[in-house]
Amino acid sequence: MNIAELITGRRTVKKFKTKDVENAIIIEWLQQAKFAPNHRMTEPWRILFVGENTRAELKHKTNFGGASKVIAVLSHKGRNQVERDENLAAVSCFIQNFMLQAWDAGVGTFWSSVGSSALGRNTLGVSEDYEVVGVLAIGYPEEIMEPKARTSIEEKITYLD
Numbered sequence: 704m705n706i707a708e709l710i711t712g713r714r715t716v717k718k719f720k721t722k723d724v725e726n727a728i729i730i731e732w733l734q735q736a737k738f739a740p741n742h743r744m745t746e747p748w749r750i751l752f753v754g755e756n757t758r759a760e761l762k763h764k765t766n767f768g769g770a771s772k773v774i775a776v777l778s779h780k781g782r783n784q785v786e787r788d789e790n791l792a793a794v795s796c797f798i799q800n801f802m803l804q805a806w807d808a809g810v811g812t813f814w815s816s817v818g819s820s821a822l823g824r825n826t827l828g829v830s831e832d833y834e835v836v837g838v839l840a841i842g843y844p845e846e847i848m849e850p851k852a853r854t855s856i857e858e859k860i861t862y863l864d
């Protein structure tokens with residue numbers, strides 16, 4: 704798949720097969736994902752591999768669609784609001800890098816906000832210095848949903864003098 708096909712073809716997957724996605728390949732995708740742009744090389748991401756007990760405690764309504772693996776991706780809050788915002792932006796790039804590589808390998812992902820609630824943070828044991836940007840379900844898709852329509856980008860563009 705070329706990059707355009709990957710970006711436009713990726714879908715959020717909410718129902719997964721039971722087939723295992725090995726940690727080794729997830730770590731390989733994370734190794735590539737870290738080449739995300741990040742201001743001042745803060746490399747603000749941290750990754751938690753969420754085991755079965757912690758996963759159950761998160762009480763996700765579909766148990767992450769039966770995904771083989773679940774990871775949480777955290778962002779360091781930095782020293783001020785600007786760094787916090789920049790770090791969040793960098794971690795979002797990191798997550799997209801990760802999801803695209805997974806998709807290229809036939810593996811689907813589902814980005815959940817479940818980790819940002821008080822219950823989610825406590826369950827994951829996240830310290831005050833970090834925020835949970837996403838909890839990612841990772842697995843082979845059982846079902847791939849139709850693409851969701853996007854507004855033409857022309858409607859989002861302003862040309863300045």
Ligand SMILES: Cc1cc2nc3c(=O)[nH]c(=O)nc-3n(C[C@H](O)[C@H](O)[C@H](O)COP(=O)(O)O)c2cc1C
Pocket residue numbers: 713714715716814815816817836837851
């Ligand atoms: C920051 C962020 C948080 C998200 N949280 C959730 C979530 O809690 N539940 C959910 O169903 N989808 C969540 N999503 C996934 C979006 O709903 C999904 O990307 C969107 O519907 C577009 O679908 P697509 O990814 O298949 O293009 C989240 C996406 C982002 C970027």
